[in-house]
Amino acid sequence: MVQNAEKTSFITLEDVGKSYLQPNGQTISIIENINCKLQVGEIIALLGPSGSGKSTLMRMIAGLIPPSSGKVKYYNRQLMGLNPGVAIVFQNFALYPWLTVLENVELGLKAKGEPKDVRMQKALRMIDVIGLDGFENAYPKELSGGMRQRVGFARALAVEPELLCMDEPFSALDVLTAENLRFELLDLWIERRIPTKSILIVTHGIEEAVTLADRVIVLGRNPGRIRADLPIKLPHYRDRKSPEFQALVDQVYKILTNPDLPDLSTQANLANATTEDKATASQPKYQSLPHVRIGSVAGLLELLEGRQEKDIYRIAQELLLEVDDLLPIVEASKVLELVVVTEGDIQLAAIGEKFVKSSIDERKDMISSLLQRNIRLVQQICQLLQAKRNRRISEELVLDILENYFTTKEAQRQLRTAVDWGRYAELFSYDEPSGEIFIEDNSNESDEPQ
Numbered sequence: 001m002v003q004n005a006e007k008t009s010f011i012t013l014e015d016v017g018k019s020y021l022q023p024n025g026q027t028i029s030i031i032e033n034i035n036c037k038l039q040v041g042e043i044i045a046l047l048g049p050s051g052s053g054k055s056t057l058m059r060m061i062a063g064l065i066p067p068s069s070g071k072v073k074y075y076n077r078q079l080m081g082l083n084p085g086v087a088i089v090f091q092n093f094a095l096y097p098w099l100t101v102l103e104n105v106e107l108g109l110k111a112k113g114e115p116k117d118v119r120m121q122k123a124l125r126m127i128d129v130i131g132l133d134g135f136e137n138a139y140p141k142e143l144s145g146g147m148r149q150r151v152g153f154a155r156a157l158a159v160e161p162e163l164l165c166m167d168e169p170f171s172a173l174d175v176l177t178a179e180n181l182r183f184e185l186l187d188l189w190i191e192r193r194i195p196t197k198s199i200l201i202v203t204h205g206i207e208e209a210v211t212l213a214d215r216v217i218v219l220g221r222n223p224g225r226i227r228a229d230l231p232i233k234l235p236h237y238r239d240r241k242s243p244e245f246q247a248l249v250d251q252v253y254k255i256l257t258n259p260d261l262p263d264l265s266t267q268a269n270l271a272n273a274t275t276e277d278k279a280t281a282s283q284p285k286y287q288s289l290p291h292v293r294i295g296s297v298a299g300l301l302e303l304l305e306g307r308q309e310k311d312i313y314r315i316a317q318e319l320l321l322e323v324d325d326l327l328p329i330v331e332a333s334k335v336l337e338l339v340v341v342t343e344g345d346i347q348l349a350a351i352g353e354k355f356v357k358s359s360i361d362e363r364k365d366m367i368s369s370l371l372q373r374n375i376r377l378v379q380q381i382c383q384l385l386q387a388k389r390n391r392r393i394s395e396e397l398v399l400d401i402l403e404n405y406f407t408t409k410e411a412q413r414q415l416r417t418a419v420d421w422g423r424y425a426e427l428f429s430y431d432e433p434s435g436e437i438f439i440e441d442n443s444n445e446s447d448e449p450q
């Protein structure tokens with residue numbers, strides 16, 4: 001179906017952006033300048049690191065939230081509310097516990113105003129297609145996770161959407177159930193047993209994207225933007241061990257591990273990016289710190305010591321690590337300049353080599369200088385502490401600054417990470433109950449009661 005389908009675009013995104021007003025009155029841009037067309041006959045995977053705006057983009061396509069700038073068009077008409085051609089399958093199933101399977105599946109049809117007999121007929125058909133036959137009168141709590149997600153699929157498909165949107169539909173399921181459901185869905189799509197023209201799947205999984213999709217759109221972060229739009233031309237069903245499959249996974253890894261590239265919306269652009277482009281790409285005031293512990297960074301460096309294999313994807317495979325587990329650690333090692341990452345390969349930098357051979361105290365000293373040299377937020381905290389006579393600052397002061405650049409939630413996570421790293425390096429301490437960051441006063445006998 002996919003190969004022969006007529007390539008008609010039915011959803012178009014024109015310069016789409018989304019921003020939110022922060023509690024401090026600042027506006028934060030989540031997504032900027034998204035231009036793309038969704039075509040009939042495609043499975044499209046939306047891939048990107050956490051916080052790159054995948055769900056936000058999907059919600060705008062579905063018309064659940066409006067863009068702050070630009071347009072989402074459905075057949076050349078700007079969306080002004082819910083997209084009539086879209087149904088969504090959510091990560092956590094989003095079923096009504098007090099309704100039976102049949103009633104849950106009928107919900108969307110009811111909202112569309114279908115008469116009772118048509119509702120029942122369409123719902124029963126989809127229940128059958130999706131493998132829930134015999135469970136029509138069961139309640140969600142009586143079903144396993146996999147069965148509940150089948151209800152989610154049946155409910156979305158019963159309304160015969162042109163675009164089936166799925167927001168990490170398999171991530172709440174165990175590995176085996178997820179794999180079964182993934183392939184059953186692919187079967188239904190290939191055999192044209194589901195009434196949908198295209199599928200958009202939001203995922204963190206590179207392998208999942210390359211297994212299912214005809215096109216992988218890779219989003220970058222801060223703000224979310226399209227970094228690559230890759231066609232996946234391998235016929236279904238794909239052999240994950242084949243060199244072609246692995247080359248594609250590798251290619252996506254390379255894109256994800258090169259976070260400093262300027263906005264690039266196509267593979268061609270990516271290939272054409274010059275070193276100069278990369279150098280002149282605007283640097284944000286604060287890097288986005290990956291949320292990992294220094295201990296994990298140390299663990300990765302130790303693994304890299306004396307290792308022949310440099311390819312990040314193969315290292316992840318060898319260690320049975322998911323991309324989401326490994327990439328933030330790679331990113332943290334990279335911002336600290338302990339490793340060098342080029343084209344999906346990673347190796348210890350000279351300082352990284354030295355780090356792995358050092359004692360705990362030496363490592364702390366090294367991290368301390370690396371943080372002060374490379375991490376803007378840690379530099380900022382240290383400067384603020386030095387400026388205060390009592391060497392104490394409230395975390396709220398830092399959060400207020402950060403909220404000019406990150407969402408409230410992300411500002412908190414950034415601060416937490418910077419504080420963890422600073423504490424590891426013994427640059428400063430943190431008092432949880434008062435929310436104060438401070439430098440220990442080593443001559444504090446005078447603070448003791450006399």
Ligand SMILES: Nc1ncnc2c1ncn2[C@@H]1O[C@H](COP(=O)(O)OP(=O)(O)OP(=O)(O)O)[C@@H](O)[C@H]1O
Nearest residue numbers: 020030049050051052053054055056057407409410
């Ligand atoms: N209603 C909102 N108000 C403020 N910020 C929001 C809102 N919704 C999302 N965000 C922020 O927008 C950014 C993108 O969120 P989104 O959930 O779209 O990313 P994602 O790529 O789907 O992330 P994940 O993979 O972790 O689910 C995040 O920083 C998030 O905190």
